[in-house]
Amino acid sequence: MNLLLDVGNSYLKWCSHEELRNGEIFREAYGADIGVWLDRCWQNIEQPASVWISSVAGEKVDAEVSRWIRHNWLIESEFVVSRRAQAGVVNGYRQPEQLGVDRWMALLAGRAISHQPCLIVDCGTATTIDAMDAEGRHLGGLIIPGLEMMKESLLGCTAILEPEDAESIDFVATDTASAILSGGINATKSLINEMRDRLSKKLDQPVLSLLTGGAAGQLLGGVLMPKRHEPNLVLNGVAIVAGLRDNA
Numbered sequence: 001m002n003l004l005l006d007v008g009n010s011y012l013k014w015c016s017h018e019e020l021r022n023g024e025i026f027r028e029a030y031g032a033d034i035g036v037w038l039d040r041c042w043q044n045i046e047q048p049a050s051v052w053i054s055s056v057a058g059e060k061v062d063a064e065v066s067r068w069i070r071h072n073w074l075i076e077s078e079f080v081v082s083r084r085a086q087a088g089v090v091n092g093y094r095q096p097e098q099l100g101v102d103r104w105m106a107l108l109a110g111r112a113i114s115h116q117p118c119l120i121v122d123c124g125t126a127t128t129i130d131a132m133d134a135e136g137r138h139l140g141g142l143i144i145p146g147l148e149m150m151k152e153s154l155l156g157c158t159a160i161l162e163p164e165d166a167e168s169i170d171f172v173a174t175d176t177a178s179a180i181l182s183g184g185i186n187a188t189k190s191l192i193n194e195m196r197d198r199l200s201k202k203l204d205q206p207v208l209s210l211l212t213g214g215a216a217g218q219l220l221g222g223v224l225m226p227k228r229h230e231p232n233l234v235l236n237g238v239a240i241v242a243g244l245r246d247n248a
Contacts, residue, residue, distance in 0.1 A: 001016045001017075001018075001046055001047075001048045001049060002016060002017045002048060002049055002050045002051075002052065002242060002244055003015075003016060003045070003048040003050070003051045003052070004016070004017065004020060004052050004053075004235050004238045004239055004242070004244075005051065005052070005053040005054065005055070005065070005238070006054050006055075006102065006105075006234040006235050006238065007053060007054065007055035007056065007057045007061065007062070007065065008056060008057065008102070008124055008125065009056060009057060009124070009125040009126075010029055010030075010124075010125055011027055011028065011029050011030070011124075011214065012027070012028060012030050012034075013025055013026065013027045013232075013234075013235060014026050015235060016048070017239055017242075017244045017245070020232060020235055020236065020239060021245075023232070025231070025232055025235065026041075027214075028041055030061075034061055034064045034065060034068075035064050035067070035068055038065070038068045039068075042068075042072075047073055048073065048075070049075075050075065050078060050242070051069050051073070051075065051077045051078065052077075052078045052080060052238050052239075052241065052242040053065065053077050053078065053079050053080065053238070054079075054080050054101050054102055054105045054234055054235075054237070054238050055079060055101070056100055056101060056102050062079065065077065078242070080101055080104075080105065080237075080238055080241045080242075081097065081101055081104075082096050082097055082098075082099040082100070082101050082103075082104040083096055083104070084096045086104075086108060086241070087108045087111065087112070087240050087241070088108075088111050088136045089104075089107050089108055089111050089132065089136045089137075089138060090135075090136060090137045090138060091104070091138050092137065092138035092139050092140045092141075093138075093140075099138075100128070102122065102124075102128075102234050103120070103122065103128050103130055103141065104237070105233070105234045105235075105236075105237025105238055105240075105241070106120045106122055106130070106210075106212060106233040106234050106237055107120055107130060107132055107138055107237070108236075108237040108240050108241070109230070109232075109233040109234070109236035109237040109240065110132060110210050110230075110233060111132065111136050112236065112240060112245070113210065113228070113230065114208050114210075115134055115136075116134055116205065116206065116207070116208050117131075117132065117133050117134050117199060117200070117203050117205050117206070117207045117208070118131075118132050118207060118208040118209065118210055119131055119132075119192065119195060119196055119199065119207060119208070119209045119210065120132065120141075120210050120212070120233065121192055121209060121210065121211045121212070121213075121216070121219070121223075122212050122213045122233070122234070123146060123147070123188075123211060123212070123213035123214065123215035123216045123218075123219055124146055124213040124214055124215065125146050125148070125149060126143050126144065126145060126146050126149065127143070127144050127145070127146050127147075127188055127213075127215070128141055128142070128143050129141055129142045129143075129144075129191070129192060129195055131195065131199050133203055134203070134205065139199070142191070142195065144188065144191065146213075146215060147181070147184045147185065147188065147215045147218060148215070150180075150183070150184040150187075151180050151181070151184065154180055160176065160180075171186060185218055185219060185222070186222070188219055189219055189222035189223055192209060192219070192223050193222075193223065193224050196209055196223075196224060197224075206226060207226075208226045208227065208228065209223050209224070209226070209227040209228070210227075210228050210230050210233065211223065211227065211228070211229050211230065212229075212230050212231055212232070212233040212234065213231075216229055216231065217229070
């Protein structure tokens with residue numbers, strides 16, 4: 001069994017290669033002591049032959065995860081990294097290693113899904129939007145606060161009190177919680193659609209939007225066609241790097 005991990009800023013997702021093919025993904029928020037968390041959540045996982053990890057959580061979390069795997073399974077973790085070119089994708093950053101590895105994994109998986117121009121939209125703690133042309137060239141991207149971060153920023157920098165749960169997500173709202181949620185959703189959707197239109201005009205081709213991440217479902221409805229919800233892009237990218245699935 002080969003274990004695949006996507007360690008984000010707030011959540012950890014994991015699965016075996018077989019579970020990934022079947023869409024059986026495990027996702028949990030991890031706490032400050034990730035070693036204790038792993039003891040609780042992973043006590044019944046069978047011994048893997050290898051562990052492949054995409055992580056944006058930082059050196060401390062990476063070290064603790066590696067230590068747990070080494071102590072419990074007696075194997076070394078394989079951390080994937082952003083490269084100048086890999087699996088048919090060319091990194092658009094002048095310093096390729098500065099591109100977040102989660103974004104790089106999503107680009108690799110996006111290329112495996114479609115060879116048409118696309119936007120890779122990862123809706124997590126931050127929302128990232130990356131553009132790729134039909135030849136697999138990464139053209140660059142944007143980073144904005146995610147929906148939850150937008151809300152927390154408003155609450156932290158204004159006198160707005162913590163609102164109750166949103167009642168609706170209409171374009172205009174009649175309660176504070178819905179106004180905050182609708183503002184974040186519509187601002188993000190508008191940016192995705194504008195970037196899609198500009199890329200389509202620049203390339204003179206239709207552009208496919210691929211949405212992933214925990215908040216993708218909230219944004220999908222207002223994103224222009226063609227579009228697809230691909231919740232496991234990062235893990236699929238890890239599987240490509242690990243040689244566990246084709247990249248075409």
